[in-house]
């Protein structure tokens with residue numbers, strides 16, 4: 001483990017560390033709750049542990065961060081960055097995802113996990129981070145992203161239909177590092 005992937009701890013006792021296969025059961029439970037009961041994710045069928053582990057490995061295999069936020073050894077939330085879109089010219093832009101266990105929201109886990117992902121992506125030389133937030137009424141996610149410096153870039157109205165209603169996507173964006181002030185080295 002190098003310095004970039006070493007665990008860190010907030011003053012509130014939240015530990016942020018790279019997700020391992022041992023964390024997948026908790027990650028799956030958290031994500032399944034939000035898939036089944038909320039509109040933050042546009043998935044409608046909760047992926048099982050095998051699929052969540054495949055996704056985790058794919059992100060880490062690309063060298064991108066997949067982090068868990070723990071307190072007292074328990075996973076309370078997770079966040080990761082994946083490619084924004086697959087075509088190669090998007091390679092300096094990532095899309096973030098962040099989910100916190102329903103019983104642990106509002107205690108700083110989302111901020112700590114997403115903050116860790118932002119730092120890691122900046123260190124990796126990524127230049128832009130995009131959040132695709134469902135729905136316009138998701139004030140927790142919008143506020144979390146605002147408080148970490150994201151700005152609202154667009155509103156896509158009624159692009160989803162879930163839980164019996166139309167759902168918007170709020171697009172937010174954060175410049176990372178030197179952003180578009182310099183050209184990338186590779």
Ligand SMILES: CC(C)(COP(=O)(O)OP(=O)(O)OC[C@H]1O[C@@H](n2cnc3c(N)ncnc32)[C@H](O)[C@@H]1OP(=O)(O)O)[C@@H](O)C(=O)NCCC(=O)NCCS
Nearest residue numbers: 040099100105106107108109110111139140141143144147
């Ligand atoms: C969105 C989510 C990840 C936020 O994580 P969290 O741990 O609850 O948030 P934090 O405690 O770290 O708070 C971060 C900021 O959001 C604000 N916030 C948190 N919950 C809020 C709420 N319900 N309404 C308004 N603001 C809220 C906090 O006040 C804090 O703002 P501040 O930095 O100005 O004080 C979490 O609520 C969640 O998992 N929601 C459901 C899934 C989801 O929407 N994921 C995002 C997908 S894009």
